[in-house]
Amino acid sequence: MTTAIDPSDVNSSGNNPGANVDKHVLLLKPRGFCAGVVRAIDIVQIALDTFGAPIYVRKEIVHNSYVVDDLAKKGAIFVNELDEVPSGARVIYSAHGVSPAVREAAKGRGLKVIDATCPLVTKVHVEAIKFAKQGYSLVLVGHRDHEEVEGTQGEAPDVTQVVSTVEEVAALVVPDPDKVAYLTQTTLSLDEAKYMIEALKKKFPNIVGPHAQDICYATENRQTAVKKVAPGADLVLVVGSRNSSNSNRLVEVSQNIGTNSFLIDKAEDIQPEWLEGVGNVAVTAGASAPEVLVKEVVAYLQSRGFGSVDEVEVMPENVRFGLPPEIVQAIASAPGAITQPRA
Numbered sequence: 001m002t003t004a005i006d007p008s009d010v011n012s013s014g015n016n017p018g019a020n021v022d023k024h025v026l027l028l029k030p031r032g033f034c035a036g037v038v039r040a041i042d043i044v045q046i047a048l049d050t051f052g053a054p055i056y057v058r059k060e061i062v063h064n065s066y067v068v069d070d071l072a073k074k075g076a077i078f079v080n081e082l083d084e085v086p087s088g089a090r091v092i093y094s095a096h097g098v099s100p101a102v103r104e105a106a107k108g109r110g111l112k113v114i115d116a117t118c119p120l121v122t123k124v125h126v127e128a129i130k131f132a133k134q135g136y137s138l139v140l141v142g143h144r145d146h147e148e149v150e151g152t153q154g155e156a157p158d159v160t161q162v163v164s165t166v167e168e169v170a171a172l173v174v175p176d177p178d179k180v181a182y183l184t185q186t187t188l189s190l191d192e193a194k195y196m197i198e199a200l201k202k203k204f205p206n207i208v209g210p211h212a213q214d215i216c217y218a219t220e221n222r223q224t225a226v227k228k229v230a231p232g233a234d235l236v237l238v239v240g241s242r243n244s245s246n247s248n249r250l251v252e253v254s255q256n257i258g259t260n261s262f263l264i265d266k267a268e269d270i271q272p273e274w275l276e277g278v279g280n281v282a283v284t285a286g287a288s289a290p291e292v293l294v295k296e297v298v299a300y301l302q303s304r305g306f307g308s309v310d311e312v313e314v315m316p317e318n319v320r321f322g323l324p325p326e327i328v329q330a331i332a333s334a335p336g337a338i339t340q341p342r343a
């Protein structure tokens, strides 16, 4: 699914007569698809290839309208809740995970489940279960309307409170202030999470947290790249959908640095006035935005006189996740099925 920028596309203004040497595109790397998104999309595509359409998917498999529309054209049916799935049908859980209540409902309906939850979201679920079993009150830092947060909270709903502002931290009431644990959503702003955790530590000095931060590597790396490049840019364009948490955070990171930034689903969303007086425009993409959309943005900028495209690699990123056992088994036992996962 990922299409890399062709090296011949960068550092070049050869085919663009309107190119201006003072207008540059800085293409951030890493950007775009993370390992959890690649895995989730592969799961849907392999399920379609193996079992045939329709395949039901609970919620958007990842938060990107291009990806969802593409899979829908191939036969995936996206539903909001399991009661929209016919009894006994096959359903895929999205990369953002589900609560135990959803898993129970699927069992009750006799649905054949394939779980595309990102392993790094599952890690947070496991931590929630562990802390709850140990008798902690849980504070989950995140956005309460986000599917990932709903899923994690659902692991221990009676003892979990979701907070997204320091005011909400100040208002927290727990049975024992010395027995509190915190977790975070995987796609938060690193700076905001730090600020929130500091507030929690101030309120509950004995609070405990996960061994390693819950914010995932992809969120961290994309934010680090923006932090590094945004100070030298006049504008940062983030390719990603409105409901993509990590994409929204990239815009905020840039704006907090003082560099104007916009979230765009596609090249057509760019307003010409954003480019007025802009010399360097940095382009990045959220973890669920496909490279083909980045290429279209770069092509648009070149057509508007941005004469050079330089890829700025801030750090290498080579993470991959294996497929879930249910799909590996299903592939192995399906007649004439694929035997090798996609690249």
Ligand code: SF4
Pocket (backbone or CB within 6 Å): 034, 035, 036, 037, 095, 118, 119, 120, 121, 186, 187, 216, 217, 218, 219, 246, 287
């Ligand atoms: S953004 Fe992070 S948590 Fe979400 S799917 Fe990608 S790797 Fe997993």
